[in-house]
Amino acid sequence: MTVSKDLVIPGDFVGYAEEYLSGYGTYDNEGKLYSLITGIVNQNDDEREISIKPIIETPPEIKKDDVVYGRVADLRNNFLVVNLSKVSSSSDREIVRADRGILHISNIKRGYVNQVSDEFNHNDIIKAKVVDKDTVTLSTEDENLGVIIAKCQNCKTRMDAVNGKLHCPQCKRTETKKVSSDYGIGAI
Ligand code: ZN
Numbered sequence: 001m002t003v004s005k006d007l008v009i010p011g012d013f014v015g016y017a018e019e020y021l022s023g024y025g026t027y028d029n030e031g032k033l034y035s036l037i038t039g040i041v042n043q044n045d046d047e048r049e050i051s052i053k054p055i056i057e058t059p060p061e062i063k064k065d066d067v068v069y070g071r072v073a074d075l076r077n078n079f080l081v082v083n084l085s086k087v088s089s090s091s092d093r094e095i096v097r098a099d100r101g102i103l104h105i106s107n108i109k110r111g112y113v114n115q116v117s118d119e120f121n122h123n124d125i126i127k128a129k130v131v132d133k134d135t136v137t138l139s140t141e142d143e144n145l146g147v148i149i150a151k152c153q154n155c156k157t158r159m160d161a162v163n164g165k166l167h168c169p170q171c172k173r174t175e176t177k178k179v180s181s182d183y184g185i186g187a188i
Pocket of ligand 1: 156
């Protein structure tokens with residue numbers, strides 16, 4: 001039997017991992033299940049699974065292969081949450097409603113990534129491509145995708161891209177990240 005419950009938005013607590021499996025539209029963080037999307041909680045007591053039935057479609061503007069810009073809002077073990085602010089396309093449409101994309105560790109770059117924090121920091125501005133419009137799953141694998149604006153973790157100075165790495169002109173630190181070849185270009 002499936003019980004449809006409350007309306008939730010991304011980040012809302014929906015159940016405990018010891019009681020339910022993490023179904024569509026949810027994620028498990030330290031034993032608690034949260035919603036990744038806006039929708040209605042479906043609690044399936046036969047399958048012991050909680051999933052979210054989306055009720056608000058992603059903005060119709062977003063399509064597969066669209067290039068989007070956003071700010072890294074949250075870093076988890078295997079993915080990061082990006083607050084999207086702009087869609088880049090032929091008409092350069094703005095996203096009217098704030099929305100979130102998910103960048104999984106496997107979509108960050110070609111090759112092995114140990115942890116997402118090796119490639120991105122909180123509040124980095126990134127350029128990414130939509131690989132699944134329904135779940136707003138993003139990729140930064142292509143050369144022109146990745147961080148386009150970053151501040152130094154030490155002194156908060158805006159960093160420069162030098163040979164694919166980020167260099168702080170103030171404290172001379174270097175950070176290795178998934179830097180876009182368009183770093184500093186097309187900033188929001
Ligand atoms: Zn610095």
